[in-house]
Amino acid sequence: MSLKEQINILNVPNHIAIIMDGNGRWAKSQGMMRVFGHENGTKSVKTTIKASVRLGVKYLTLYAFSTENWNRPKLEVNALMRLLVKSLKAELPLFHKEKVRLNVIGEMESLPDKAKRQLNAAMEETAGYSEMTLTLALSYGSRQELVKTFQDIADKVKNNLISPHLITEEVIKEHLYTKSMPDVDLLIRTSGEQRISNFLLWQIAYAELYFLPVLWPDFTPEHLYEAILNYQQRERRFGKTSDQIT
Numbered sequence: 001m002s003l004k005e006q007i008n009i010l011n012v013p014n015h016i017a018i019i020m021d022g023n024g025r026w027a028k029s030q031g032m033m034r035v036f037g038h039e040n041g042t043k044s045v046k047t048t049i050k051a052s053v054r055l056g057v058k059y060l061t062l063y064a065f066s067t068e069n070w071n072r073p074k075l076e077v078n079a080l081m082r083l084l085v086k087s088l089k090a091e092l093p094l095f096h097k098e099k100v101r102l103n104v105i106g107e108m109e110s111l112p113d114k115a116k117r118q119l120n121a122a123m124e125e126t127a128g129y130s131e132m133t134l135t136l137a138l139s140y141g142s143r144q145e146l147v148k149t150f151q152d153i154a155d156k157v158k159n160n161l162i163s164p165h166l167i168t169e170e171v172i173k174e175h176l177y178t179k180s181m182p183d184v185d186l187l188i189r190t191s192g193e194q195r196i197s198n199f200l201l202w203q204i205a206y207a208e209l210y211f212l213p214v215l216w217p218d219f220t221p222e223h224l225y226e227a228i229l230n231y232q233q234r235e236r237r238f239g240k241t242s243d244q245i246t
């Protein structure tokens with residue numbers, strides 16, 4: 001039986017988030033510039049989107065650029081922004097074909113105008129699709145998201161729109177970029193690093209974590225299937241005892 005066939009289709013993670021890491025090392029290992037790795041990483045993005053739709057994943061969230069990534073050399077940052085514009089243009093037909101709705105989380109204002117315009121247009125064009133929601137985390141940082149959330153809620157308290165004792169987990173969730181999305185079920189990170197790097201801190205509270213040594217440009221649907229199969233072997237207890245679950 002192939003890996004894909006072994007997957008229990010009734011227990012596919014509803015929301016998969018991926019920290020796509022290792023593009024630079026992949027390029028370096030072949031004596032190429034880091035940007036070459038980013039370019040090749042876009043191929044993995046495409047195959048991962050397709051494979052996720054086929055499996056019935058409803059939410060796929062990809063960490064594409066962090067708030068901290070602005071501190072990289074200007075040359076690399078510019079190349080990444082250009083690549084974003086280029087691959088958005090290239091992948092729009094795929095979104096239409098697969099009925100994928102595009103969504104963005106992060107400080108979109110800080111992106112170049114051209115990228116913003118394209119992202120907004122793509123989000124508008126795909127707003128009616130519901131096969132899968134593809135969220136790109138762009139200029140995203142979880143701490144920045146939480147700071148913004150606290151500021152927005154504090155404003156409401158100040159204007160008597162909400163009283164402090166009515167600030168619940170639900171209210172906080174409603175102020176996050178991810179307000180319309182469910183919590184993450186499975187978080188995957190490629191490249192062998194075992195850290196979160198400021199990604200979705202609130203939203204991964206009960207996510208299953210899966211780290212693999214593969215560098216992002218080498219990531220294939222087979223790796224995704226392996227991650228899902230691994231996820232399906234786990235018991236998600238959410239604080240309860242095993243007996244309560246089964």
Ligand code: IPE
Pocket residue numbers: 020021022023024025026064065066069080191216
């Ligand atoms: C991930 O690959 C892509 C982004 C962070 C934009 P890296 O660029 O971090 O590659 P490594 O980790 O340096 O190999």
Ligand code: IPE
Pocket residue numbers: 019020021022063064065066069193195197
């Ligand atoms: C995390 O990768 C950000 C993205 C994948 C977009 P980094 O390569 O920036 O993370 P660190 O610096 O290794 O923690």
Ligand code: MG
Pocket residue numbers: 021022023
């Ligand atoms: Mg990295």
